[in-house]
Amino acid sequence: MNGSPPESDSGSAKPTAEEGAGNAWLTGHTPAAWSPRPLCVIGLAGGVGSGKSTVGAMFRDLGACVVESDEIGRHVLCTDEVRRTLREWWGDSVFGPDGLPDRARIAGRVFDDPDQRRRLEQLLHPLIGRERRRRMDEARRRPGVTAIVIDAPLLFEAGLDRECDAIVFVEAPESARRRRVATQRGWSEDDWSRREAAQLPVEQKRRRADYVCVNDADLETLRRKVQDIFSQIVSRYRGSESGACPTPAAERETPGDISL
Numbered sequence: 001m002n003g004s005p006p007e008s009d010s011g012s013a014k015p016t017a018e019e020g021a022g023n024a025w026l027t028g029h030t031p032a033a034w035s036p037r038p039l040c041v042i043g044l045a046g047g048v049g050s051g052k053s054t055v056g057a058m059f060r061d062l063g064a065c066v067v068e069s070d071e072i073g074r075h076v077l078c079t080d081e082v083r084r085t086l087r088e089w090w091g092d093s094v095f096g097p098d099g100l101p102d103r104a105r106i107a108g109r110v111f112d113d114p115d116q117r118r119r120l121e122q123l124l125h126p127l128i129g130r131e132r133r134r135r136m137d138e139a140r141r142r143p144g145v146t147a148i149v150i151d152a153p154l155l156f157e158a159g160l161d162r163e164c165d166a167i168v169f170v171e172a173p174e175s176a177r178r179r180r181v182a183t184q185r186g187w188s189e190d191d192w193s194r195r196e197a198a199q200l201p202v203e204q205k206r207r208r209a210d211y212v213c214v215n216d217a218d219l220e221t222l223r224r225k226v227q228d229i230f231s232q233i234v235s236r237y238r239g240s241e242s243g244a245c246p247t248p249a250a251e252r253e254t255p256g257d258i259s260l
Helices: 052-061 069-077 081-093 103-110 114-142 174-184 189-197 203-209 219-239
Strands: 039-047 064-068 146-151 166-171 211-214
Touching: 039 052, 039 203, 052 064, 052 146, 052 166, 052 219, 064 069, 064 114, 069 081, 069 103, 069 114, 069 146, 081 103, 081 146, 103 114, 114 146, 146 219, 166 203, 166 219, 174 189, 211 219
Parallel strands: 039 146, 039 166, 064 146, 166 211
Antiparallel strands: none
16 A cells, blocks of 8 residues: 555646547536535546446445446437437438447547537436436435445546545556557557547546555456455545545545555
8 A cells, every 4th residue: 555645636727628528428427516425425537448347346246336427328328319319410320230329430420529529418418417316316225235436437527526425546557558448449549549638637537536446467456455445435434423525535635645
């Protein structure tokens, strides 16, 4: 465990809407104010291909409800309302042979066109935000759920960190991240670079996190780190007087100092 705290990022400028846009049209992030909650909310952050989904699955094994923005985005894209609107805008060109919206084709339409991207975001963001809140509210009512985890590529850019009691940054070497997305997602070097550039720099994400989980070994090593971090977060949360973190992660002057 590292004893030295990451540098404070209080003076760094946040990206503009265009700089942080990237794949926001698929995640539907909208800023939301923090409020007390009966379950600890953990935000997952990291660079492209760092292994956030793997860490999220390990949190799920520990009883957490993982709310994945990408999965919600895929769900919303296939709703009747969105499919009708996409067909009105772009016809059959953004649909696959199965009649469902094709994410890659839609990305090709909007990635380099700010106007088209904004139009799509205006359609998707309210729907995705509503579904995310519904899932979080449902988790709070389910017995046995130990925490809520928000897995969102644009956690900081969208202000979702303000809904979290703790932020976990998943760190992995750049070479491993590039290799992972090439193997698992079929991305080219250019695909990786464009998406990485569309997000907040990983150094800033790391400085703004409360915990750093280094993903540079085997799965069992990673699992032990995740269990340790989860135990610390839940213990701190339950030990607070109010039952929730007194100050949300996004408003703390100095980030945490825990690196595993």
